[in-house]
Amino acid sequence: MFAHTTVLLNEAVEGLNIKPDGIYVDCTLGGAGHSSLIVEQLGQHGRLIAFDQDDWAHENAKQRLAPHLDKVTLVRSNFRYLEEELLNCNVPVVDGVPQVDGILFDLGVSSPQLDEAERGFSYNHDAPLDMRMDREQELTAYHIVNEWEERELSRILDRYGEEKFARNIARSIVKNRQSGPITSTAVLAEIVKNAIPAATRRTGGHPAKRSFQALRIAVNDELGAEETALEAAVRCTASGGRISVITFHSLEDRICKQTFAKYVEKCTCPPDFPMCVCGNEGVLKLVNRKPIVPSDAELEANPRARSAKLRVAEKL
Ligand SMILES: C[S@@+](CC[C@H](N)C(=O)[O-])C[C@H]1O[C@@H](n2cnc3c(N)ncnc32)[C@H](O)[C@@H]1O
Numbered sequence: 001m002f003a004h005t006t007v008l009l010n011e012a013v014e015g016l017n018i019k020p021d022g023i024y025v026d027c028t029l030g031g032a033g034h035s036s037l038i039v040e041q042l043g044q045h046g047r048l049i050a051f052d053q054d055d056w057a058h059e060n061a062k063q064r065l066a067p068h069l070d071k072v073t074l075v076r077s078n079f080r081y082l083e084e085e086l087l088n089c090n091v092p093v094v095d096g097v098p099q100v101d102g103i104l105f106d107l108g109v110s111s112p113q114l115d116e117a118e119r120g121f122s123y124n125h126d127a128p129l130d131m132r133m134d135r136e137q138e139l140t141a142y143h144i145v146n147e148w149e150e151r152e153l154s155r156i157l158d159r160y161g162e163e164k165f166a167r168n169i170a171r172s173i174v175k176n177r178q179s180g181p182i183t184s185t186a187v188l189a190e191i192v193k194n195a196i197p198a199a200t201r202r203t204g205g206h207p208a209k210r211s212f213q214a215l216r217i218a219v220n221d222e223l224g225a226e227e228t229a230l231e232a233a234v235r236c237t238a239s240g241g242r243i244s245v246i247t248f249h250s251l252e253d254r255i256c257k258q259t260f261a262k263y264v265e266k267c268t269c270p271p272d273f274p275m276c277v278c279g280n281e282g283v284l285k286l287v288n289r290k291p292i293v294p295s296d297a298e299l300e301a302n303p304r305a306r307s308a309k310l311r312v313a314e315k316l
Helices: 009-016 033-040 055-064 066-071 079-087 111-115 141-147 150-161 166-177 185-195 209-219 222-236 250-263 296-301
Strands: 023-026 047-052 072-076 100-106 237-247 284-286 309-315
Touching (some): 009 237, 023 033, 033 047, 055 072, 079 222, 100 222, 141 166, 222 250, 237 250
8 A cells, every 4th residue: 555645735736737738747756646636637638747766656656547547657767857758758849858838846755665664764663774765776875874984974964954963973873883884774773862962862853863864865866856857847848837846855945946046037137227138038937936835734634744845936
């Protein structure tokens, strides 16, 4: 059973402003929640192209989307290759760039990825240190924990986990691995816990939460993939098309906000000029100025939605 509760389901799909005959891309298929709602709104000529780098998501999606598979193309790839992959999907191409009517991102990991012990994402289950979304990828959490330099470990714990005790934890990991590799999530969680002062351990949830999040982001280069894919999404969205992005982490949201801002119209002419002469035309307009967040009812039903933010932009 692939049990993932979709976050901001209606809001994110409404953001795409679906035309029944349009071509839409779901970059993060996961449990196919957003994808199902998209295909239900498509007419005879509409199409959905859905990406996920995790083979589990595809197995599940084939069943969940079964009644609509004639309209669906599943792509097992990292969405950082969005533009290249779309060129293989027989969509319209303008000046060498594939064009679609809307692109959705629901970033991060799915609940089954987090909850299944064998994936090695969770400090709550003992498992080999893995954390790969794409299980054909070489880099795992084991490599980072056992091979990366102390300074690099400290940097990712600080930056991706916003962990105050990043330096202590990195030092402790390096010390512990001197007596043999750190192979399991349980051992790592214990090392992290012991590196954090006892007084601060009592607040803020499990003491290993931030470190595990940081490792997961590093293993999957989540921020690098997002940056590359959002740039591609701006290019590949046709005029009038929409991009909906759900983020769960402040760094993810910042990348989305800044990428959109970069492409929003930016006329630099003095305000008293009767018309624009600078020619600095933007290619996007923001559909919502402030991010959309889950309602109280959604948060009550699904606490995992608590840090979600949705931003939507339209291609001019
Ligand atoms: C939050 S879940 C998506 C849930 C989905 N929207 C739903 O309603 O069920 C994120 C999914 O995106 C996938 N994913 C994350 N980063 C990816 C990337 N760079 N390339 C491809 N898939 C990615 C994960 O494997 C995971 O299945």
